[in-house]
Every structure is written in structure tokens, then in C-alpha cells.
Amino acid sequence: MREVKQPGPPNPERIQWVEARGRGFAFTLEAGIPLLEAARRAFASQGFAGGTLNIRGGALGPFAYVMPALAKTGENAAFYSDVFRPKGQVWFKHATMTFGERDGAPFFHCHGMWLEAHGRVNGGHILPEETIVAEPFEVEAFGIDGAVFKAEPDPETNFKLFGPVPSEARGVDAITRAFALRLRPNQDFAGSLETFCRAHGITAARIRGGVGSTIGARFADGRAVEPFATELTVTSGHVLPAADGALEAQLDIALVDFTGGLAEGRLARGDNPILMTMELVVEALG
Numbered sequence: 001m002r003e004v005k006q007p008g009p010p011n012p013e014r015i016q017w018v019e020a021r022g023r024g025f026a027f028t029l030e031a032g033i034p035l036l037e038a039a040r041r042a043f044a045s046q047g048f049a050g051g052t053l054n055i056r057g058g059a060l061g062p063f064a065y066v067m068p069a070l071a072k073t074g075e076n077a078a079f080y081s082d083v084f085r086p087k088g089q090v091w092f093k094h095a096t097m098t099f100g101e102r103d104g105a106p107f108f109h110c111h112g113m114w115l116e117a118h119g120r121v122n123g124g125h126i127l128p129e130e131t132i133v134a135e136p137f138e139v140e141a142f143g144i145d146g147a148v149f150k151a152e153p154d155p156e157t158n159f160k161l162f163g164p165v166p167s168e169a170r171g172v173d174a175i176t177r178a179f180a181l182r183l184r185p186n187q188d189f190a191g192s193l194e195t196f197c198r199a200h201g202i203t204a205a206r207i208r209g210g211v212g213s214t215i216g217a218r219f220a221d222g223r224a225v226e227p228f229a230t231e232l233t234v235t236s237g238h239v240l241p242a243a244d245g246a247l248e249a250q251l252d253i254a255l256v257d258f259t260g261g262l263a264e265g266r267l268a269r270g271d272n273p274i275l276m277t278m279e280l281v282v283e284a285l286g
Contacts, residue, residue: 001188005077017180018146018179019146020178024208029136029137036129047143049101052210053142055095057092058139060090060091061132063085064130067123078213083127095113096110098280102151111233123231145172149164154277162277164181181278181282186273189278193205203247203286205238206237207234210233210279212275213231213275213276214273215228215273215275218267234253234280237252252264252267253267
């Protein structure tokens with residue numbers, strides 16, 4: 001399996017996780033305010049401090065983003081491009097967001113794919129501080145109680161990354177068993193989820209959110225993305241029983257690589273290692 005050497009020593013805990021309770025809900029984001037504040041209001045409306053968003057459609061503008069890029073120094077295995085600010089509005093095709101906290105304040109990590117005003121489809125990492133909701137649009141949210149995603153220094157990658165940490169339960173009406181996860185580098189995406197679910201007695205699960213990066217990509221239909229640095233969003237994800245009784249992770253994704261190439265499809269199992277991180281919530285269905 002492909003591997004990228006990170007600047008720091010690997011953390012022996014390859015999956016950072018916290019068990020919590022969760023609940024899905026729909027919410028209409030308010031126009032004219034920053035996407036960060038709109039997301040905060042969504043979770044606060046249900047009593048949650050954070051969770052994930054899955055987005056299909058919606059207009060934003062002004063809008064700012066970065067793409068994956070090669071590292072300019074040896075301090076990171078890959079880095080970010082300069083900031084892009086396309087003119088006019090953009091329209092989401094799909095995006096996923098992890099909503100939590102950084103430096104004691106609300107923050108999000110969001111990757112997506114969108115259509116720009118001049119007709120170009122693009123993708124990347126959306127900047128919370130510079131992106132405004134242009135028109136009201138509905139999102140699918142999943143709030144978690146008893147855990148929060150918190151941005152903390154990660155010595156392995158030398159980035160400040162979201163990871164789940166325990167938090168005091170708020171007593172919100174959250175009835176579903178859920179696990180907040182961060183997958184660390186150089187382990188297969190699907191295989192890690194399958195192993196985690198088996199270890200925790202989960203026989204079926206839905207993936208909520210899903211923001212991160214893989215080392216290129218290999219798709220179930222045989223296509224491949226060779227450039228190693230990507231920004232990835234999970235468009236649909238499940239872990240389900242296979243015919244042989246094992247568990248099978250079915251992960252549909254969209255990504256942009258550091259050359260600007262775009263790709264969408266179902267990932268092959270066993271051949272898609274994490275580059276920097278992958279944040280998500282596993283909602284146990286069985």
C-alpha cells in the first residue's frame with residue numbers, strides 16, 4: 001500500500017475516537033452571514049456544540065478556498081496553495097464539514113466541490129473566515145453529545161488538526177450510538193473503518209461527514225488518481241455486512257488533487273491510505 005513519510009513520529013493510537021450519542025436533523029442556513037456562524041447556529045438550535053454537516057447544493061459568495069499543494073519546506077509532507085477568491089457566487093455540488101472548536105472558539109474543517117460563476121467546477125478546502133452564505137439553503141446535520149472535535153497540534157503531521165475529545169454531555173435528545181473518529185496517516189480508509197466497527201460490535205453503520213485526504217485514490221471501477229496530495233469529501237458512506245459475513249465499507253467520495261484534477265466515485269477497499277487525516281462520525285445502525 002502506498003505510504004507518505006510524515007515529518008514526525010507516528011502516534012501509536014492510529015484511530016483517535018470518542019464514543020458519544022448523536023442525532024441527525026435538517027437545518028436551513030441563513031443568508032448574509034459567514035458560513036461559520038450559520039453552521040454554529042444550526043448546531044446550537046438543537047443544543048449541540050458540534051458535529052458534522054453533509055451539504056448538497058447551496059449558494060455562497062464571497063467565497064474563499066485553498067487547494068492541496070506540494071510542501072515548500074520539509075516541515076510538512078504536503079501543504080496548501082495560495083488562497084483563491086472566485087468572482088461572483090459559487091454553488092455547492094457537495095461538501096462535508098466537521099464543526100468543532102479551535103483556540104476556544106467555534107471553527108470548522110470543510111472540503112467540497114462546487115460550480116463557479118464562469119462555469120468551472122472546482123474543489124478544495126473552504127476558509128471559514130471569508131465565506132458567506134449567499135442564499136438560504138438546507139443542510140443535513142448530525143450533532144454529537146459527549147464528544148467534540150477540537151483542533152490541536154499534531155506532532156506526526158506538524159499541522160493543527162481536528163480530533164475528537166471527550167466533552168461533558170449536555171443531555172440533548174440524542175438517541176443514537178455514535179463514535180467521533182480521526183483516522184491517522186498511512187492506513188487504509190475502508191479497512192480502518194471495518195476494523196473499528198468489528199472491534200466495537202457495530203454490525204452496520206452510516207458515515208456522517210467525512211473530511212480529509214488520501215494518498216491519491218484508487219476507485220472500485222479501476223480508475224486511479226496518481227498525484228499523492230488530495231482534499232477529499234465523503235459524499236456517501238456506509239459500513240454494511242458483506243455476503244461472506246464480514247463488514248464492507250462503501251465510501252463514495254469527491255476530491256481535488258494538487259494538480260487541480262477532480263475525481264468522484266466509490267473507493268476501492270484496501271488501497272486508499274490516509275495522507276494527513278480523516279474526520280468523521282460513525283453512526284451505529286446495528
